[in-house]
Amino acid sequence: MSIVNTRDKTINTKVVYYGPGLGGKTTSLKYIHSVLDPEETVRMVSLKTDEERTLFFDFLPIDLGVLGGYKVKIQGFTVPGQVKYNLTRKYVLMGADAVVFVADSSEERRAENIQSLKNLGENLAANGLNIEEIPLVFQFNKRDLADAMPIEDMEADLNAARLPAFATNGLTGEGVFDAFVRVTEAMVDGVAKKYQLESPDGDIAQITRERLRHLTSIPK
C-alpha cells in the first residue's frame, strides 16, 4: 500500500513481479534495472539460493522523479516462484500497489501458469487486496521458445478480464519495459485518484509514461 510522507514530499509504492518458477521474473526486473540504471548506481538486491533461484525476493528501488511536487518512488519486487515458498510470496505481496504476472509461454508450463495466477488471487486476498481491483498486467514471456503457446490460448487461460498483456522475451528485453510502463501508469493513476491528486501539467498517467520513456532515451 503506498505510503505518503508529507514532510519529505514522497510517495512510496510497490510493484510485484509474480508468476511460476523459472518464468523470468528476476530476468525481467534485471532488464528494467539495465534500462533505467545502466551504470548500476543503485544495486539490485537478490536473496537467492546457490543455484541462482530466488529464495526470498529480488528488490530494485526505482526513483520516478517528482510528479507535481511529490517524489514518487517504486519498490520493484519479485517473488520466489517455486510452489514451496508460498509464505514468502504472501509476505512480498503485502501492501502491493500493482502486479506484473510473468507467465511462461512453454506449453509444458501451462498448468503452472494457471495455478500461479490462482495462487496470486489467494495471496492478494490474504493481504486484504483484490485481484480484480489491483493494477495488473501480463507478460507472456519466453516467446522465443519452440513450444511457445499461441497468445490467444494464453489469453484464454489467464486473461479473461482482457487486461493489458505483452509478448515478451526476458533475455532480449523485448516487451518487458512496455509492460512495466503500462503497470506503472495504471498504478500512479490509482494513487493519484486515491489521494485526489491532480497535476496542473496534464494527465498523470501520461506524464508517468513520458517520464519513463524519457529515462530510457538518455544516451548510455
Next chain:
Amino acid sequence: MNDSQKLREDRLVFYEQDIEEFVKVLAELISMSNAKAALLIDKEGHMVAREGTVRSFDTDSLSALVAGSFAATREMAHMLGEDEFSVMFHQGQKDNIQLTLVDDRTILTIIFDDQTQLGMIRLYTQEAVKQLQSVFEQKAARKDSEPGVDLDHDFTTAGKAQLDDVFGS
C-alpha cells in the same frame, strides 16, 4: 468503510508533524546511546523516518531487507509457539544492527559500532519504543478530529518548472 479499513487507510499518510515527532525520538536515541543511525521502517518495507549517518542510496534496500528479515523471523516465532520475536540483533566485525518491533506495523532499526555497548542500545531503545508508540497513539486519536494536510493543494500548486527539471527539457 469499516473500522479496520479505516485504520489501514489512516496509517498510509504520515504528516509533517508525525515525522517531526519520530525524528525527534530517533535523534534523542542516537544522542543518548551513541549509535550511528536509527531508522523507522514500515513492515511493508518502506522507510518512514531516519536520523543519523546512513548512506542515503542504501536506505531503500535496507528497508526492504529489514522488513523481509522481520517477516522471516515472525514465521520462526510461530513455529516455536510465539506470536512474534520483538527484538533481533545482528553482530558484525565493526557495525551491528538491532531491530525492534514498535507496533504491529513498524520496526525501529538502530545501527551502531564499538563506540557504544549493546546494553546502552537496549536500554535507550526500550525508552524510544515507548515514545514512538505514544506518537502512533496520538496520530490515531487525532484522525477523527482533524482533516490533516490537503495533499491535493500541495500537488496542484507545484510548478511546471519542477517537472521540467526532472525531464531536462
